[in-house]
Amino acid sequence: MKNVLEVKNLTKIYQNGRGIRDISFDILAGDVYGFLGPNGAGKTTVMKIIMGLCRAQKGEVKIFGHDSTTQPERAWQHVGAMIENAVVYEYMSGYKNLLLASRFYKDVTPARIDEVLEMVDLAPFKHEKAAGYSLGMKQRLGLAAALLSKPKFMILDEPTNGLDVEGTVKVREIIIHLAREHQVTFLLSSHLIHEMQMVCNKIGIINNGQVIKEGLVADLLHNEDETLESFFIKQIREGREERAK
Structure with missing residues (x-):
């Protein structure tokens, strides 16, 4: 290996x-x-x-x-990474946070953003501002951002x-x-x-x-x-x- x-x-x-x-x-x-x-x-x-x-x-x-x-x-x-606390822009929705993060990668589609939100159980809250998220929800949003590019x-x-x-x-x-x-x-x-x-x-x-x-x-x-x-x-x-x- x-x-x-x-x-x-x-x-x-x-x-x-x-x-x-x-x-x-x-x-x-x-x-x-x-x-x-x-x-x-x-x-x-x-x-x-x-x-x-x-x-x-x-x-x-x-x-x-x-x-x-x-x-x-x-x-x-x-590589996908989440080190220390998740980086979250509280004035944006969960979806817009990931849309911003997706600009760092090639070929991340809106469908992929929805897919990772579903994966971390945030899909029902994707249009809510992250300011209203709990600590755990913000942590899951950070995980979703790390997953966006389908890292190996x-x-x-x-x-x-x-x-x-x-x-x-x-x-x-x-x-x-x-x-x-x-x-x-x-x-x-x-x-x-x-x-x-x-x-x-x-x-x-x-x-x-x-x-x-x-x-x-x-x-x-x-x-x-x-x-x-x-x-x-x-x-x-x-x-x-x-x-x-």
């Missing part, structure tokens, strides 16, 4: 001394890769660098074999943030459907580790700016009683104990 994403030795240190150090990992075509870590571990920083929203001090990113620094248009051509690779940072149980399940169903039926590859981050276990085949655990564990979920969980949550907590606590020595 081909690498969709290659991240090598990414390093970015902020003025406060925090950041990421020598982060490396690959994502293969068809993977649903879960990026797990405590708040401030560096997950969003890595995603921002991948999408060119901030610069690394060292390292490289290749998407579909194209360097994101020297060949950005080719690298990001088939999606980067979603906390896609279920602000969603109720039904909305969370809907996002899970969308991810599973796109991965299985349309061979879309994913890089996800979330604090809902139970949800990650249900959709991800591979995970990377990041703590204090470094990847401390990575592998297939099936290989990392050694018995039927172990959950991804218990495995994650064990890795984080063992890391703290090592640093305390």
